[in-house]
Amino acid sequence: MFQTISIAKGVNIHVNQTTQFKTINFSVRFKDRLTKxxxxARSILANVLQHSNEVYPSHTALRMVLDDLYGTSLYMDSTKRGNEHIVTLNVETVNDEYLSETGVLEKVMxxxxxxxxxxxxxxGLFKPSIFEREKSSIKQRIESLFDEKTRYAQQRMLEHALPDHPASISPNGTIENVESITNELLVAEYRNMIEENEIEIYAVGDIQPEVVSAYISEYFHFGNREKPAAAPLSELKKPKExxxxxxxxxxxxxxxxxFYTPITFRxxxxxxxxxxxxxxxxxAHSKLFVNIREKESMAYYVSSSYASQFGLLFVLAGIDANLEEKAVKLILEQLDEVKKGNISDTELDQTKALxxxxxxxxLDSxxxxxEIYDQYMExxxxxxxxxxxxxxxNxxxxxxAEVAQDISLEMTYFLSGKGEDLNE
Structure with a gap:
């Protein structure tokens, strides 16, 4: 799918030359160890770099040049995966092959x-007004989690179950961490990102790998960087409560x-x-959805998700406060059914198909x-x-049923409305 070219130690270019798309997509990924x-710092940095630079100091100025480049899109984001924190520059631009004008790709680079x-x-520092504005923006992003109660409850459960584990670290850190970031610290983090982070650069479109490599080498003078020592495996310890x-x-x-499982992504x-x-x-055809939401009509929603990087399985359900005990019992009964191998052909076939x-x-985008290659490349x-x-x-x-045997419930967290009678 992708051809890989190394342009420096710790800096790789992956190109999928394909006529599947009329645009060319780039993704430049800076990877570092995840800490709060x-x-x-890196979430603030992604915002600062996206919205202002020396040549185009305002978002409006940048927007105008993107429009002139046939509606090229450019944005930066920050996220986490396993023990890594990733800052990404994403760009999508038209392919020169479909234009009468040439040189657009070079302008985009x-x-x-x-x-x-x-x-x-x-x-020597980021412009103070930009720094403060984007710092405030990240604080607001973190604070907005409180208004989304499902995400808030999931974060609170992780903080209780795995307080010092990467699974409980938000991609944006905490309000306290954001407030402690100074302009000087952010500049230091920027230097670290550019000069020391592992970098994976992706390009998808009708473009030759050698052409991409030449452009990247010409414009981005990334030097060699040492691959950091592998992060120690994050042990899943039993929650205190x-x-x-x-x-x-x-x-x-x-x-x-x-729930914990010994089976991870690797x-x-x-x-x-x-x-x-x-x-x-x-x-929607799963045991939880069919038996708890459809048959019992006791959940507004119910689903499971598998955090494969850590060996965690989560169940989320929206229920009335007085139904917690019954809901937990029914959820564990459905897990027992899987452990016993009581799986219908329809359940198995539909899951494989989905x-x-x-x-x-x-793969159609x-x-x-x-995203798929960057994950499976590991x-x-x-x-x-x-x-x-x-x-x-196969x-x-x-x-x-065999892998289900080793799944164990470690914590039940319930976020209830104030003043509700849980014993009704």
């Missing part, structure tokens, strides 16, 4: 260079359950766990191809989607 402090290498500095009850001013109760049984999650609660369709749909540089689909196809009910 780095998450906050120059713009990417400006965004990354020409910050809006004033006396197996059950936590908290209250907020809200009507619908939020039930969140954390395990050969990972595809089996994907199917197990789909059958258990990942889709996972396959999701993979194929992702350039951004999806980049396992093999010769990754082929067909191999994953074939692996799903999984049996017995294999699914």
């Amino acid at each position: 402090e780095k998450a906050s 120059n713009l990417m260079y400006i965004v990354l290498f020409k910050p809006n500095f004033e006396d 197996p059950h936590v009850l908290e209250f907020e001013d809200m009507k619908q109760g939020k039930l969140h359950m954390a 395990d050969e049984k990972f595809p089996i766990m994907q199917l197990m999650n789909g059958i258990f609660g990942g889709y 996972l396959t369709n999701q993979m194929k749909e992702a 350039a951004r999806g191809q980049i 396992l093999s540089h010769s990754f082929a989607p067909e191999d994953v689909i074939t692996r799903w196809k 999984v049996t009910k017995e294999e699914i």
Whole structure:
């Protein structure tokens, strides 16, 4: 799918030359170790670099040049995956081959260079008004989590269950961490990102790998960087409290359950766990949805999700406060059904079909191809989607029941409305 070219130690270019799209998509990914402090600093940094630079100091000025480049889109974001924090520059532009004008790609490369290498500095620091504005923006982003009670409840559960674990670190860090970031610290983080981070650069479109490599080498003078020592495996320790009850001013109760599994993304049984999650609660035909929401009509929503980087399985349900005990009992009964191998042909076949369709749909977009390859590249540089689909196809009910045996409930967290009678 992708051809890889190394242009410096720790800096790789991955190109999928394809006529599938009329645009060219770029993704420049800076990867560093995940900590609360780095998450906050790098989230602010992504905002600062996106919205202002030396040549185009305002968002309006940048927007105008993007419009002139046939509606090129450019944005930066920050996220986490496993033990990594990732800052990404994403660009989508028209392919010169479909224009009467030439040189658009080179202008886009120059713009990417400006965004990354020409910050809006004033006396060696980021322009104070820009720094303060984007710092405030990240604080507001973190604060907005409180208004989305399902996400808030999930974060609170993780903080209780795994307080010092990467799984509980927000991609934006915390309000306290954001407030502690000074302009000087942000400049230091910027230098670290440009000079020391591992960098993976992706390009998808009808363009030759040699051409991409030449442009990147010409505009982005990335030097060698040492690959950091592998982060130690983050051990899943038993929570201090197996059950936590908290209250907020809200009507619908939020039930969140954390299960541990020894199978992670790097395990050969990972595809089996994907199917197990789909059958258990990942889709509308799953056991949780059919038996708890449809048959029992006791959940506004219910589903499971598999955080494969950490070996975590979550169940989320919206229920009335007085139904927590009954809901937990029913959820565990559905898990027991999977452990016993009581899986219908329909459940298995539909889950395989949906996972396959999701993979194929992702491959229909350039951004999806980049996301999939960037993740699976951790396992093999010769990754082929067909191999994953074939692996799903060959999984049996017995294999699914086997991996389910080692899934254990470690915490139940319930976020209830204030003043509700939980014993009604």
